[in-house]
Amino acid sequence: MSKTDLSYEDWIDYVFGHAVPFSEQAWYFNADEDWWDPEPAQAVAYMTQLFETPEPLAEQFADSQIGQGLYYLVDNGAGAYCRFLTDATVPIEARLACVEAMSSLFARLFQPRCEPVLSHLDEPGDNELNRICYMWWDIMPIGAVKESSGSDPIQDGCLSEMEDILRLPNPACQESALHGLGHWAHAYPEFTETTINAYLAANPTLRPELVRYAHAARAGCVQ
Secondary structure, three states: OEOOOOOHHHHHHHHHOOOOOOOOOOHHHOOOOOEOOOOHHHHHHHHHHHHHOOHHHHHHOOHHHHHHHHHHHHOOOOOOHHHHHHOOOOOHHHHHHHHHOHHHHHHHHHHHHOOOOOHHHOOOOOOOOHHHHHHHHHHOOOOOOOOOOOOOHHHHHHHHHHHHHOOOOOHHHHHHHHHHHHHHOOOOHHHHHHHHHHHHHHOOOOOHHHHHHHHHHHOOOOO
């Protein structure tokens, strides 16, 4: 059944207020669930507000619910709200504001709540937010397969966000940015190389495992 127009508060409950099944598919793969198909501009506005001020999520929902809800918003195989970031019916200023809010999401949610472990090595001790943090730039349906022939403000904005996220102290956040840069390296080799070289130079005491991952990302060799 299709949901009617939702307020921001109702939308937050719709996205995050679901139990997380232990062995079954997430709620958004259930054909019997209610579904809301927002107008693109409204979806972008709600995501921007969420990314800018994510702290209330931790007060209302378990980390598992937050992770499930963020997957719903980002993953192309789920709700894929991030597809609206390339929708030309939405003013570019609004779409860029949403992209630029992603570093706030990382700084204010992932940075304090993700465990400082590396997901690409399946290190033990992670939590329900580590996986979506690590996969953020991989599953988003706006990845750069090749460099735009002209200026692409959305791709440029995403690259700038990855560069900013590399400055966060939590290794899980740094790994996420490296993961994203690794997937965009073939489209933007100069930016990727310059950004990762600067990151390595600024962090001479990194764990060897993270240094190796940075080298792999710089070469575009990440999964």
